[in-house]
Amino acid sequence: MKKRKAETVVTAGIWVGMAALAVYIVIKGLALEKSTLEHMLYQVQQQAIEMYLPGVTREYGETMTGWLWEKIESRLLPASADIQREGQEETDQATSSKIMEENTEFLEAKLLEENQEAGPPESGYENTGGVDAQSTQAEQASTTGGVAENQIKQPVTDIPLEKFQDFEFVMSNFYTVDKTTSMSSEQLDAPALVQMDMRMKTDNSQPQILIYHSHSQEEFIDSIPGEASTTIVGVGEYLASLLRDTYGYQVIHVTDTFDIVNGKLDRNQAYTYAQERVEAILEENPSVEVVIDLHRDGVPDDKRLVTNINGKETAKIMFFNGLSRTNQNGEISYLPNPYIKENLAFSLQMMLESKKYYPDLARTIYLRGYRYNLHLRPKTLLVECGAQTNTVQEEMNAMEPLADILNKVLTGS
Secondary structure, three states: OHHHHHHHHHHHHHHHHHHHHHHHHHHHOOOOOHHHHHHHHHHHHHHHHHHHOHHHHHHHHHHHHHHHHHHHHHHHOHHHHHHHHHHHHHHHHHHHHHHHHHHHHHHHHHHHHHHHOOOOOOOOOOOOOOOOHHHHHHHHHHHHOOOOHHHOOOOOOOOOHHHHHOHHHHHHHHEEEOOOOOOOOOOOOHHHHHHOOOOOOOOOOOOOEEEEOOOOOOOOOOOOOOOHHHOHHHHHHHHHHHHHHOOOOOEEEOOOOOOEEOOEEOOOOHHHHHHHHHHHHHHHOOOOOEEEEEEEEOOOOOOOOEEEEOOEEEEOEEEEEEOOEEOOOEEOOOOOOOOHHHHHHHHHHHHHHHHHHOOOOEOOEEEEOOOOOOOOOOEEEEEEEEEOOOOHHHHHHHHHHHHHHHHHHHHOO
16 A cells, blocks of 8 residues: 555656656747746756655755656656757857857957057156266267267267176166066076177168058147158158168168048057058068167157257157066967067167267167067067157157167167
8 A cells, every 4th residue: 555655656746747847848948048947947846846755855855856857857758858968069059159259359359458558658758768878968969069970980988798787787777667567687688689690681682671650640749730741651751761872771661551440540450450561561572671660659748858969959769679478467479479589689789879879869668568560570670759749850850860870780880
């Protein structure tokens, strides 16, 4: 009698379970939230088993309840298990697609971040370095007078190589490090950088130097709207003509616009657009050894970056290095640059020549965490010349000493 009664109870429980499962399958087809369906199904399971098999629930708890429900589902209605597996596979595929989409969005956001954070902050911060810049400038003025710059043969000041063994001396006189990144003596071997061979290997029978402007719309205090010759592009053309006519280099000057989108100023993708164009030109002209991205800085309106060289009001310049490394994330794998060391050597040697011959011309080299297309060639420069508060003539005047020190580095003279 007891046996028959137990069988009756189990049979009743199984039928109740099957009925609950049928309800579950119907509910499964409705467009409800997955969490709601799961909660409803769980309640149906629990109530059915607790009502018809209370002894099982009390003695063995949720473990037995789950086991019994699994057996009902897999043995009596195996097709339902297949449906759940198929649903799980679809969910996994959807999840994988979502992860891929989010990763793509993450990388795009990081590239956008690089474009948006291009250049040093517009704080007007300036550190012209040590090495008695004011006294050497006075010495330069009294020594050179009105002599043309290309006639200067002797350095105004000289820095012994031994000084570069002192990391603190190098950092305080040659560099400003942005808060996004850091620099240590292990990462910057100044004596090795100063002695690295940066001389031009290609003769001028083929292109040697490429100049372009990621931010081609940068203007100055007296720029004429609509006249590119009074923007940074015009300044770049003067630099190109000096390098061609005075020093004999073969130069490509790219005047394409990378920061106008749909007729409006938009620099969110300027570095990306510039990279695509410049890479195509470099592929067509593999002989190019030097790539220069010429900019101007942005400073408060009451600040002017100007010095006097040979009686001329001259905009100050700043060399800029991106390290593809931030304090927050370490090495940035999606912005690889195999030429960081060569980039650092090139800007440091340019800075050293500037201090020798034009001590107050250059602000300290600015180090920041991203890349800024400095991976295009080992000898790549990003140069900030003056700011929006400089005149066009001050900008043009700065190209003369810039061309001179570039020639000094490229010839090793």
